[in-house]
Amino acid sequence: MLIKANGLNINILLVDDDKVDIKNVQRAFQKNEIDNPLHIARNGLEALEMLRGDNILPAPRIILLDINMPKMNGIEFLKHLREDEKLRSISVFIMTTSNDDKDKFDAYNLNVAGYILKPLTFVDFVDSIKKLTAYWELIEFN
Amino acid sequence: MSEQNYKEKYELLEKEFQDFVYIISHDIKSPLRAIQNITEWIEEDINDNNLESVAENFEDLKDRVNRMNNMIDALTLISRINSRTNEEGELNVKIALSEIKERIEFEYKNLTIEIDSPEIKLITYPQKFNQVISELIENAVKHNQELHGLKVSIKVVESTDDIIIDIQDNGCGIEADFVEKVFNLFYTIKNKDDFYTTGAGLTVVKKTLDFIGGNISANPESQKGAHLRINWPKTK
Numbered sequence: 002m003l004i005k006a007n008g009l010n011i012n013i014l015l016v017d018d019d020k021v022d023i024k025n026v027q028r029a030f031q032k033n034e035i036d037n038p039l040h041i042a043r044n045g046l047e048a049l050e051m052l053r054g055d056n057i058l059p060a061p062r063i064i065l066l067d068i069n070m071p072k073m074n075g076i077e078f079l080k081h082l083r084e085d086e087k088l089r090s091i092s093v094f095i096m097t098t099s100n101d102d103k104d105k106f107d108a109y110n111l112n113v114a115g116y117i118l119k120p121l122t123f124v125d126f127v128d129s130i131k132k133l134t135a136y137w138e139l140i141e142f143n
Numbered sequence: 144m145s146e147q148n149y150k151e152k153y154e155l156l157e158k159e160f161q162d163f164v165y166i167i168s169h170d171i172k173s174p175l176r177a178i179q180n181i182t183e184w185i186e187e188d189i190n191d192n193n194l195e196s197v198a199e200n201f202e203d204l205k206d207r208v209n210r211m212n213n214m215i216d217a218l219t220l221i222s223r224i225n226s227r228t229n230e231e232g233e234l235n236v237k238i239a240l241s242e243i244k245e246r247i248e249f250e251y252k253n254l255t256i257e258i259d260s261p262e263i264k265l266i267t268y269p270q271k272f273n274q275v276i277s278e279l280i281e282n283a284v285k286h287n288q289e290l291h292g293l294k295v296s297i298k299v300v301e302s303t304d305d306i307i308i309d310i311q312d313n314g315c316g317i318e319a320d321f322v323e324k325v326f327n328l329f330y331t332i333k334n335k336d337d338f339y340t341t342g343a344g345l346t347v348v349k350k351t352l353d354f355i356g357g358n359i360s361a362n363p364e365s366q367k368g369a370h371l372r373i374n375w376p377k378t379k
Contacts (some may be wrong), residue, residue, distance in 0.1 A: 020336045021177040028184065043334055069169075071334055098169065098176075099330060120180055 003036050004063075004130055006137050012057050014040045016048040016078065017067035017096070017105070022119065026065060029123045044070040045078030052088050064093045064128070065117070068102055079111045092133055163218075170329045171214050174207040181207070210341070214329060217343035221328070224350050234269040236260055236299060236306065242275050253285050253291050260299035263306065265377050268355060272375070275348050279371060280309050282344050287314035305357065308373040311365070319363035326359070 002009045017023050023041055030039055040057050042048035048064070051057060064082075068075035075095065083089050092114040097103055103116050115129040144152075181204045188196040192243045198260045237260045244256040280295050287293050290313075317325060317332070324330050331342040352359050355376060362370035 018334050018336070018356075019177070021180060021207070024184075024203075025180055071332055098172070120176060 002034050004064055004134060006134060009059065010037055011062040012029045012038050012059060013063045014042060014048065014051070014057065014061040015065045016045065016070070016075070017065070018070040022067060022096070025120050029031050029126070033123055033127065034113065040136060045073030045075065045081070047072075048078060049073075049081055052082075052091075053085075060088075060096060061091060063114075063133070064091055065096060067096050068106075070132050076106070076109060076111075079113075080109070083111055102115070144267065166218070171211060174210045174214075177207045178204060178211075183208075191235050206339075210335075210339075213341040214343070217328070217341050217347070221343070221350055222348055224347065225319050226352050230268055230270045231266065234265045234267050234272055236263050236265065236272075239269065239272060240276065240299070241299060243280070247277065247284075251293075254280075254284060255292070255294045255296065256280065257296040258299075259297070261301055263299070263301055265306070265375070266377070267378075271355060274332050275351055275373070276308075276310075278344050278348050283310075283312040283314055283369065285340065287312070290314055302374075304378075305374045305376045308375060310369075310371045310373070312368040313369045316365055316367065317369050318359050322361040322363045325361060327333060339348060 004013075005011065005068050015023060015026050017026070027039060029035075030037075037129065039065065040051070042051050052060065066075050070078075073081075079093060082091065082093070093112075094115045095106055095113050096117050096119050097100070097106075098119050106113055106116075114133060117126055117129070145182075181200050185197055185200050185204075188194075188200065210300055237258070240258045240260055244258055248254055276297070283295050284293065293312065293314055295310065295312045298311075300307045321332050325332065326345050327342075328346040329342040331338075331340055333340075349359055352373065353377075357376055358374040360372055362372065
């Protein structure tokens with residue numbers, strides 16, 4: 002299965018510093034036969050460099066974001082993302098370990114597309130994606 | 144103790160307890176979650192006869208168990224800092240530093256420690272002094288293993304109520320963004336997968352200094368290498 006927008010396969014960027022969490026997402030993708038390219042950044046700084054440097058083409062439409070990372074954590078990264086004209090409209094899913102994290106994020110008002118409880122509960126993720134792609138079709142997002 | 148003192152002490156203990164619960168439910172839960180995941184993957188991989196993946200997963204499993212152990216050991220160590228053992232005594236600062244220098248230089252061949260200290264004696268906790276200085280030097284070594292010719296300079300200056308100990312190294316330094324975070328329990332600047340440390344050493348140092356009524360801070364403007372400053376009270 003390929004997640005598409007406007008008939009094009011989308012790139013997905015995972016921002017997470019933990020090898021096991023990364024493997025979790027990769028295995029979940031494999032198991033659920035999601036064939037979209039999954040790109041990895043190990044922290045917020047690396048992710049911004051990849052996005053601004055056009056390392057990933059076409060630019061990712063979805064970012065899966067971990068919160069606690071060295072160098073630049075999830076909240077700081079998301080603030081930078083929303084301040085950047087070119088990057089602000091990327092849909093971001095926050096991977097949290099608890100509902101406390103969710104409250105913390107809501108407080109910042111950073112336009113989060115959804116929350117995924119770690120470990121990645123795939124059913125939730127796929128549901129969120131389906132809603133998102135339906136929304137894209139609805140507004141004919143280019 | 145006055146009622147106000149009791150109230151403050153109670154609130155401090157309450158806060159420490161909440162911090163402790165947070166650490167258990169976040170930091171220690173993290174490797175535990177990984178262990179849960181990895182054991183499921185091992186079952187799946189065995190079913191698929193993917194033995195290479197099984198071997199890799201076992202390595203990750205051992206690594207996470209190790210991390211949990213280290214974190215719990217660190218917590219145990221921290222809980223012991225406040226115990227008033229009968230270790231108060233006289234400390235000859237210059238001699239203590241020389242002994243530390245000799246011991247650690249012998250252990251790490253590519254390391255030079257320079258001491259510049261007045262002749263001064265304090266009534267304090269000599270063991271804790273030893274632990275703090277040793278931990279800071281060994282921390283510098285740990286984070287600069289590729290550097291041949293690591294130099295750690297320790298300069299002591301006497302002030303009215305305390306002595307000021309400046310520890311400067313010529314290593315990779317601590318960026319301004321991290322100078323306060325490095326003292327947080329289990330915080331590491333580098334990614335744990337690339338360079339593993341528990342992230343408790345500086346926390347133990349800080350809590351020890353809090354206990355004796357001293358202070359430690361990292362200088363955000365250190366030009367080359369890390370610069371730490373300790374205030375160690377002259378009387379306990």
